[in-house]
Every structure is written in C-alpha cells, then in structure tokens.
Amino acid sequence: MDMLKEDKLSGVATFIKVVEAGSFALAAERLDLTRSAVGKSIARLETRLGVRLLHRTTRSQALTDEGQGYYERCLRALAELEAAEADLEAGRLEPRGRLRVSVPLALGHFCVPPVLFDLARRHPQLQIDISFGDRRVDLIEEGFDLAVRIGALPDSPTLVARRLGMQHVSFGASPAYLEEHGTPRTLDDLEAHRGIGLSVAGTVVSWDVTEPDGRPRRVPLRPQLSMDDIQAVAGAVIDGHGIAWLPCWLLARYVRSGHLVAVLPAHRIASRRCRCSPCGRRHGICARAHA
Structure with a gap:
C-alpha cells in the first residue's frame, strides 16, 4: 500500500x-x-x-x-x-488536552484563576482542571502537570521549579480593633496587642520582620488564635480579634474595601532564601512541574 x-x-x-x-x-x-x-x-x-x-x-x-x-x-x-x-x-x-493544576487555597482563589481563565479563553482545545489545597502534593503519583506553591521547596531530582514572583507580607488590623486598642506606631508596640498567627504543620510561623534600614528582627508572637489557612486568618482579623501579617495581594484587597487597615506599612516580613536547588531563587511564589 x-x-x-x-x-x-x-x-x-x-x-x-x-x-x-x-x-x-x-x-x-x-x-x-x-x-x-x-x-x-x-x-x-x-x-x-x-x-x-x-x-x-x-x-x-x-x-x-x-x-x-x-x-x-x-x-x-x-x-x-x-x-x-x-x-x-x-x-x-495549538495547546490541547488536559492540564491539571494544583494551587494553594487563598492564592488559588484570588490570583491564579484569572491567569488560567485567560489561558482557557485563548486555547479552546485545552481542558484545565484546577485543584485547590495547601497540602503537599505528589505531582507524578497524583497526575498533576503543574503545582503553584508559596515558600521554600525541598530539593528534587525529578522536578523543576520556577519563581513566578515575590510575595511580601505586612501587618493588618480592622478599623474597629484599632479604634478600641489603638494603632501601634513601632514594632515594640506590637507586643501589647493581640496577634493572630498562621500555623504550618502545627507550628506558628514567626514574625521575622525587616526594619526600614534593612536589619532583620523577630517580633515576639504569642497568639490566642492561630490557623493553618491564611484566608481564615484574614477573616479573624476582619472580625476584630487582633493583628496579623497578611500577604500583600490579600491585605490590599481588604484595605481597598475598607475592611482592614495596613499597620506599620514601612515594615514587612523578611524574605528567606529558597532552599530548593531547582529554583535557586529567594522565598517567593514557585511553580513546580515535571522535569
């Protein structure tokens, strides 16, 4: 033939x-x-x-x-x-087929979908499946093509990571809380306020802050409330339970709506170097996919 x-x-x-x-x-x-x-x-x-x-x-x-x-x-x-x-x-x-993406809860809801929605609009043959969750996923075993995560990633011989951007975090509080307890003017003032902590694997993340002159400093944090979901932390802050650090993209959203006020905006959480050798960048938003 x-x-x-x-x-x-x-x-x-x-x-x-x-x-x-x-x-x-x-x-x-x-x-x-x-x-x-x-x-x-x-x-x-x-x-x-x-x-x-x-x-x-x-x-x-x-x-x-x-x-x-x-x-x-x-x-x-x-x-x-x-x-x-x-x-x-x-x-x-023309991209086609199925793309499975794992994204964090809060970042995934507020920041990632617009990018993927635009991708779907430009490539109608592409089927995009988005999974929301903060747990560590096994890309190969669970069939994910791409995962977006915030923070340091462990070394991997089979996966590669790319920094998508830097995430800065600042302190925020509700107008009602500040009216009742006063607005802190210095980092020392924070010790007299109620803090709301973000916990990861049962451990509350410390407030490691960068001074305006660049010096690092750890602010004592003994929170009455701590949660392992940043959106839940934001909800507690909005409800007036205390002061917390929030990522810039989330804090700015609630500052614009009037639900929160930025506190000590000149201070931000110090970034840490990413230990993920495939990424080789500073602590930030990383996407990881198959090598």
Missing part, C-alpha cells in the same frame, strides 16, 4: 513545475535537476497513466486535453495536501 501511494505521487510535482515553467529546461533549473531527468520523470508519468500529457517539440510544449484536466486536478490535490499540512502544524502549535 505504501509503495502504491508513493507511485501515484511520483512525477506529479515535476509535471506541475514543467507546466508552470513553460519549458523542460526552465523547470529543470528550478528543480535543480538535469533536463534529461525532468524528461524521464514526465515520460514515466505518462507511461503509468497511459496518456500523453504534453505535446512536445524542440521549441515548444503544450498541454493535451487529458494533460489539461490532469493538471487542474493535480493543483486541487496539492492544495488539499498543503491545507492538511497546515492543519497539522496548527494542531502542533
């Missing part, structure tokens, strides 16, 4: 080139062949088809009636082949 298909196409491109060039000599030049090779190719094609396609003399050539009809059909066939190749090329360039 493969040989038959090859034989049916043999000589067709040469025949079209001869017709378009108007002579065997010019066609041979354009094809980078000898005039003899072009003549033999046309002769083999005519023998296979059992008809004469061209009237040839030493000075001119012209299509026979059969040659004219065959030429027109060959042009249509080649146009179809070119269109098929273009479709295949477009298929290779």
Whole structure:
C-alpha cells in the first residue's frame, strides 16, 4: 500500500513545475535537476497513466486535453495536501488536552484563576482542571502537570521549579480593633496587642520582620488564635480579634474595601532564601512541574 501511494505521487510535482515553467529546461533549473531527468520523470508519468500529457517539440510544449484536466486536478490535490499540512502544524502549535493544576487555597482563589481563565479563553482545545489545597502534593503519583506553591521547596531530582514572583507580607488590623486598642506606631508596640498567627504543620510561623534600614528582627508572637489557612486568618482579623501579617495581594484587597487597615506599612516580613536547588531563587511564589 505504501509503495502504491508513493507511485501515484511520483512525477506529479515535476509535471506541475514543467507546466508552470513553460519549458523542460526552465523547470529543470528550478528543480535543480538535469533536463534529461525532468524528461524521464514526465515520460514515466505518462507511461503509468497511459496518456500523453504534453505535446512536445524542440521549441515548444503544450498541454493535451487529458494533460489539461490532469493538471487542474493535480493543483486541487496539492492544495488539499498543503491545507492538511497546515492543519497539522496548527494542531502542533495549538495547546490541547488536559492540564491539571494544583494551587494553594487563598492564592488559588484570588490570583491564579484569572491567569488560567485567560489561558482557557485563548486555547479552546485545552481542558484545565484546577485543584485547590495547601497540602503537599505528589505531582507524578497524583497526575498533576503543574503545582503553584508559596515558600521554600525541598530539593528534587525529578522536578523543576520556577519563581513566578515575590510575595511580601505586612501587618493588618480592622478599623474597629484599632479604634478600641489603638494603632501601634513601632514594632515594640506590637507586643501589647493581640496577634493572630498562621500555623504550618502545627507550628506558628514567626514574625521575622525587616526594619526600614534593612536589619532583620523577630517580633515576639504569642497568639490566642492561630490557623493553618491564611484566608481564615484574614477573616479573624476582619472580625476584630487582633493583628496579623497578611500577604500583600490579600491585605490590599481588604484595605481597598475598607475592611482592614495596613499597620506599620514601612515594615514587612523578611524574605528567606529558597532552599530548593531547582529554583535557586529567594522565598517567593514557585511553580513546580515535571522535569
């Protein structure tokens, strides 16, 4: 079957080139062949088809009636082949299939979906499955193509990480809380206020702050409330239970709505160097995918 298909196409491109060039000599030049090779190719094609396609003399050539009809059909066939190749090329360039993405809860709800929604809008053949959760996922075992996480990542010989951006965090409190307890003006003032902590694996994350002059400092934190979900922490702050540090993208959202006020905005949580060797960047938002 493969040989038959090859034989049916043999000589067709040469025949079209001869017709378009108007002579065997010019066609041979354009094809980078000898005039003899072009003549033999046309002769083999005519023998296979059992008809004469061209009237040839030493000075001119012209299509026979059969040659004219065959030429027109060959042009249509080649146009179809070119269109098929273009479709295949477009298929290779157009993302398609299923993309499974794991994202953190709060960041995933507020920041990641707009990016993925835009991706889906631009590539309708792409099916995107988004999973929300802060737990550590096994990309390979659970079938994820990509995971977005905040913080340091462990070394991995099979996965790669890329920093998507830096996350800064600042202190925030509700207007009602500040009206009742006063607004802290210095880091020392924070020790007299109720703090709300973020816990990771049962341990409350310390408030490691960068002073305006760049010096690091740890602010004592003995929270009455601590939670392992940053959105829940924000909810407790909005409800007036104390002061907490919140990521800039979340704090800014509630400052704009009037639910929270930025406290000590000149101070922000100190960033830590990411220990993930594939990433090799500072503590930030990292995406990790299969190597």
